[in-house]
Amino acid sequence: MSRLNPSNERLKRDYLRYLKEAKGKSEATLDSVRKALARYEAYTGAKDFKTFRREQAVAFKVRLAETDGVRTGETLSASTQAGTLSALRDFFTWLAWQPGFKSKIHLPDIDYLSPSRKDVARAKAPKLRDFPSLEQVHAAIEAMSCETVVDRRNRALIAFTILTGIRDRAMVSLALGHIDTTRSPPVVRQDPNTVETKFAKAIITYFFPIGDDLAEIVRAWIDELRGEHLFGPADPLFPRTCVGIASDGAFAPAGIERRFWSNASPVREIFRKAFTAAGLPYFPPHSFRHTLGHLAQTTCRSPEELKAWSQNLGHENITTTLTSYGRIDPHRQGEVIGQMKTGKAVDPDMLAEIGAVIARNRGVPIG
Incomplete structure (x- = not known):
């Protein structure tokens, strides 16, 4: 280790404060910067940052390409390597303009922290994501027990995730008052003042039309919270587990408590156990957004429906839904091509929407 x-620690503290207070960067971004700086210092043996030279940059890139990830044990991905180098370039560029460092850090040397063009291409290459089919989600839910209040909460949690596509960090901060089941379809109002939404966006999400049985599971859970546990609008929609002592003296779930989870780790563990118990591979909560993104391609019949579906996921642009969550795997790509026929009439509205998307991506006026 x-x-x-001490000198480096002071500089890192000042830089992180600059990113947070002056640039408004999120805690997740600050964590990635900390990791990048830690990797660099581990390589240099915590030498003063003012000793940075192009030779160090080149040698560090070689070492980075050989570094194994802590969680996976495999060589760091191209995207992780590119992100690390980008964070270091930004840091040393900032450092070069600080008093006492203008003559120490040479700006041309910082460019040597750039990845090769091939590495950039690898980092940007779209990745095929594993995601469950709707049938697999149903199978996992059906295999879950509903005997205890914790069982019923877990069951409703998974049903709610596929019905809304909500991110797990937002879900653990949702209160009962954020959902209105009297509407048809039910609506969830993700208020960024109280809900941990991505980029602090206000998101209005209606239940996706993927199964009344799933919606009924969620409604039954909400009725139980209000009727049996006397939860109010400010109480959590998915309360944390109350841990007690079992008859054998071991810790065990003992119901729910009127408190929010502090993070989404328990949610991911619930998903892991549910899919494993059903004899299926583990699919994390975020993979459900990919499921919904692919369902949009076969469910939506008009540009308006596609736009509503995209907005329901919290996307301002349809392109985000189609590129981030709608990439077709090669096998399905072949099936679609094989089913296509030439000479079919083209929907003019759909054609106009496609043209508008292309124009927005190119940054040209839509005429």
């Missing part, structure tokens, strides 16, 4: 360098 590398020793701490």
Whole structure:
């Protein structure tokens, strides 16, 4: 383990404060910067940042390409390597303009922290994501027990995720008052003042039309919270587990408590256990957004429906839904091509929408 360098620690503190207060960066971004700086210092043995030279940059890139990830044990991905180098370039560019460093850090040397064009292409290459089919989600839910209040909460949690496509961090901060089941379809109002939404966006989400049985599971859960547990609008929609002592003296679930989860880790564990118990591979909560993104391609029949579906996922642009969550795997791509026929009439509205999307991507006026 590398020793701490007091001078470096002060500089890192000042830079992170700059990113947070002056640039408004999120805590997740700050964490990625910390990791990048830690990797660099581990390589240099915590030498003063003012000793940075192009030779160090080149040698560090070689070491980075050989580094194994802590979680996977595999070589760092091209995207992780590119992100690390980008964070270091930004840091040393900032450092080069600080008092006492203008003559120490040479701006041309910082360019040597750039990845090769091939590595950039690998980092940007779209990745095929594993996601469950709607049938697999149903199978996992059906295999879940509903005997205890914790069982019923877990069952409703998974049903709610596929009905809304909500991100797990937002879900654990949802209160009962954020959902209105009297509407048809039910609506969830993700208020960024109280809900941990991505980029602090206000998102209005209606239940996707993928099964009344799933919606009924969620409604039954909400009725139980209000009727049996006397939860109010400010209480959590998915309360944390109350842990007690079992008869054998071990810790065990003992119901729910009127408190929010502090993070989404328990949610991911619920998903893991549910899919494993059903004899299926583990699909994390975020993979459900990919399921919904692909369902949009076969469910939506007009540009208006596609736009509403995209908006329901919290996307301002249809392109985000189609590119981030709607990439077709090669096998399905072949099936679609094989089913296509030439000479069919083209929907003019759909053609206009496609043209508008292309124009927005190119940044040209829509005529």
